[in-house]
Amino acid sequence: MVEMELLAVQVEMPSNSPVMLLRETTGPGRVLPVVIDTPEAQAIYRGIERIRMARPLTHDLMASLLGELGAEVTKVTVTELRDRTFFAEIELEVAGETKVVSARPSDAVALAVRTGARIFAAEEVIAEAGQLLDAAEEAEDGGSDEDPSELLDEFKEFLDGVSPDDFSA
DSSP: OEEEEEEEEEEETTTTEEEEEEEESSSSOEEEEEEOOHHHHHHHHHHHHTOOOSSOOHHHHHHHHHHHTTEEEEEEEEEEEETTEEEEEEEEEETTEEEEEEEOHHHHHHHHHHHTOEEEEOHHHHHHHOEEOOHHHHHHTTOOOOOHHHHHHHHHHHHHTOOGGGGOO
16 A cells, blocks of 8 residues: 555546545655546545535534544545546544445545545555656646646635536536
């Protein structure tokens, strides 16, 4: 397992899809991009910014329930990539026992952001879907030199402009 950090949640163009970027904390600095849904992107953003709603939203409720039950989220892991779908697990410490629960990576990271749990990814997943982003590669590919805080600001602007009507068919 490779320890990761949440680098950013940004909007991928031209598809306008939110992408969660996880970067390994040591080593060559590979980045694992995971396409996620807008509600989960908003949940991760709210967790990062410590935004609390008048009533708890799903991930806040999950964190509260786990705390009330004496369970601690010890880590979350992106475990597998199968048929272009990422899988994750949430590891809990409950009454001295380790429990593992299957989850979507976006939900696992949204919970990790709220609980301070460490984030990991399987080496096989990073080898298959990870990208080594350095300035030279980005320049060759026509990529940008934006830093993560600028990307996060861009995503915040996107979230400010999203409405339920954007998703109606």
